[in-house]
Amino acid sequence: MTKNEPNNQEDQEIDLTQISKKIKSFFEGINTLIFKCIQFFVKRVIVISILILVGVGLGMFLDETHKTYDHQIIVTPNFGSTDYLYSKINLLESKIKERDTVFLKEIVGIKKPIEILKIEIKPITDVYKFIENKTENFELIKLMAEGGDIKKILEDNLTSKNYPLHTITFKTKKITNDIETVQPILGYLNQTDYYKKIQKETVNNVQIKMIQNDTIISQINSVLNGFSNMVNGAQKSDKLVYYNENTQLNDVIKTKEALINEQGNSRLELVGLNKIIKDNSSTLNIENTNSVNGKLKLVLPVLFLFLFILIHLFMAYYKSQIKKLI
Numbered sequence: 001m002t003k004n005e006p007n008n009q010e011d012q013e014i015d016l017t018q019i020s021k022k023i024k025s026f027f028e029g030i031n032t033l034i035f036k037c038i039q040f041f042v043k044r045v046i047v048i049s050i051l052i053l054v055g056v057g058l059g060m061f062l063d064e065t066h067k068t069y070d071h072q073i074i075v076t077p078n079f080g081s082t083d084y085l086y087s088k089i090n091l092l093e094s095k096i097k098e099r100d101t102v103f104l105k106e107i108v109g110i111k112k113p114i115e116i117l118k119i120e121i122k123p124i125t126d127v128y129k130f131i132e133n134k135t136e137n138f139e140l141i142k143l144m145a146e147g148g149d150i151k152k153i154l155e156d157n158l159t160s161k162n163y164p165l166h167t168i169t170f171k172t173k174k175i176t177n178d179i180e181t182v183q184p185i186l187g188y189l190n191q192t193d194y195y196k197k198i199q200k201e202t203v204n205n206v207q208i209k210m211i212q213n214d215t216i217i218s219q220i221n222s223v224l225n226g227f228s229n230m231v232n233g234a235q236k237s238d239k240l241v242y243y244n245e246n247t248q249l250n251d252v253i254k255t256k257e258a259l260i261n262e263q264g265n266s267r268l269e270l271v272g273l274n275k276i277i278k279d280n281s282s283t284l285n286i287e288n289t290n291s292v293n294g295k296l297k298l299v300l301p302v303l304f305l306f307l308f309i310l311i312h313l314f315m316a317y318y319k320s321q322i323k324k325l326i
Contacts, residue, residue, distance in 0.1 A: 040312075051308055055301030062296045068117065068288040069175060073168040073182060074124070075189075076278040079198040082161050085277055088189055089121040089168060109184030112174075116181065119170035123163045165280070175285045182282050189277040196276065203273050210266050213259045220256045 041048060077085045095103045096116055104113035172181070227249070272278050292299050 048305065048308070051304040052301045055304045056297050059295075059297030059300040062300075063294050067174075068293060069172050069284075070286040070288050071170050071172065071176065071181070071282070071284045072286070073186070073282045074280045075166055075168060075186075076164055076272060076280060077166065078273055078276055078278055079195050079202060081192075081195050081276055082166075084192065084195065085166065085189060086121060086161070089119060092119050092185070092188075108188040111180040111184070112176070115173045115176070117171040117173060119168065119185075121166055121168045123161060124165040124167055125163060171288065177284065178282065182279075182284070186275075186277065186279050190275055192276060199273065199276055203270065206266050206270060206273070210263060213263050213266075217256060217259050217263075220252055220259075223252060224256075 075085070092104075092108070096119060099114075101113040104110045104116065110116060168185070170181070170185075287294065289295070
């Protein structure tokens with residue numbers, strides 16, 4: 001055993017020496033690579049500077065001349081016209097892809113159809129509006145949530161189409177305005193005889209109901225005034241007035257309050273029923289900065305520099321292979 005110990009120590013010293021040499025050579029290799037990179041850029045500083053300047057200049061020019069703008073319209077489809085709305089937007093998108101400028105200008109009424117690039121529609125996920133004052137919708141959500149992921153159910157196409165608010169987004173090459181694009185699109189969406197008939201009857205029903213509610217409120221007021229006069233007359237004649245607690249006076253007052261609230265809701269409802277596809281708000285001319293839009297002044301110099309280095313490496317590799325063949 002004692003004879004092997006010197007040999008083990010020598011082997012360990014050799015291993016440590018080799019490891020030390022490998023580490024040293026590794027860092028020397030990195031140092032050499034860094035120096036070669038610096039040398040490469042120093043030797044070609046003029047060419048690289050020109051490429052960067054050209055990239056920045058060209059990028060600034062393209063950023064200014066190739067801008068795109070996003071526009072949003074928040075709408076409410078009334079009278080169960082959600083599927084109709086989505087089909088109309090899909091038709092518009094297909095016509096835009098086909099570059100059918102005749103349809104977009106003559107039928108839809110868009111002033112500059114060649115500048116519109118894309119249009120789409122998405123629901124605004126708002127479960128609270130979906131179940132507000134609608135017990136059946138709340139029960140439906142509860143039932144569907146028992147058998148699966150609630151988030152997937154809320155975002156599912158069948159569920160989301162029933163949300164009251166939807167966002168129409170479209171993209172244009174240049175700045176636009178309400179008259180040139182928004183009003184023609186909304187006018188086109190509201191051109192439907194079927195839903196116009198439903199709109200007329202729905203508005204008529206709401207107005208009739210409001211008239212009836214006013215009549216009932218007036219009758220309730222007469223009953224309450226009569227009771228008030230009876231109580232005041234009894235007090236003046238110093239006679240005691242007894243009345244049965246079961247006269248349901250409180251119920252009459254609650255009924256009046258409910259009818260007044262219903263009248264207020266009906267007035268608000270009529271405001272939203274003046275159009276089949278009701279536009280609630282619109283936001284125009286949002287400059288699109290997704291992807292490389294608006295960033296070409298930074299992207300192109302890096303791209304040119306990368307291509308220059310790539311071509312140089314390819315040429316160096318090609319020359320080295322030619323030498324080997326020779």
